[in-house]
Amino acid sequence: MPYPQSLADALTTELGLDGSGRLLDVGCGPGSLTLLLANRFDEAVGVDADADMLTEASLLATETGIHNTRWLHLRAEDLPAGLGSFRLITFAQSFHWMDRPKVASIARRMLDADGACAHVHATTHQGVDGDSALPYPRPPHAAIAELVRAYLGPARRAGQGSLAQGTASGEAGIYRAAGFGGPQRIEVPGRVLARSTDEVVAAVFSLSSAAPHLFGDELAKFEAELRQLLHDTSPSGTFSEQTREIGIDIWRP
DSSP, rough: OOOOOOHHHHHHHTOOOOSSSEEEOOOOOOOHHHHHGGGGGEEEEEEEHHHHHHHHHHHHHHTOOOEEEEEEEEOOTTTTTTTTOEEEEEESGGGGGSSSHHHHHHHHHEEEEEEEEEEEEEEOOOOOOOSOSSSSSSOOOHHHHHHHHHHOHHHHHHHTOOOOOOOOOOOHHHHHHHHHOOOEEEOOOOOEEEHHHHHHHHHHSSSSOGGGGGGGHHHHHHHHHHHHHHHOOOSEEEEEEEOOOOOEEEOOO
């Protein structure tokens, strides 16, 4: 699901963004946040370890007429890579994949004197389950997770490995140890979105724990079962998602 415009507006208000300076989005993926914020800066740079993600980001930039972006195939740990300094550095659903102490220390050194680092806490692959009435049925998240486990086993997969202990936490202590002060917390309310069957399927495959390569020869069979599950839930092929609120921690050097 896309990040809302209200996220860009909240950062603009809090940081006084005025179209000047540079943005560095670390672990940018297909540019979801980079492109949302690009028009608030002179230049927006997205870096990611996945070349295919960057290809998609570049295509999306062209399609939307955004011309002040650069996309670099680069691991966060290999920064600063001669990129210079930035007014804002963002981590959106990416920091936990990195050598966090090393990357936090590098990021602090790459900030302008009055710059900031924004850590975006969001869940964009699925919304919140609940009993409140929505225009269309919610995707059956619990049943989808059970279907994934039936194919891939109980341990949550993560690329070529697994996350037996879940996603890493404790980033506040890591930022402080790197010399940051804060955080200042901004919260952006959730909203209700309509999603198609194809979008829900794409969201499942976007997860490191359900990436297509993990299913091997059973990929087509899994997708057929997934689509049947979704059809049984909403024969119209349309779903509603109540998104979670987005939290943004602002860290300053």
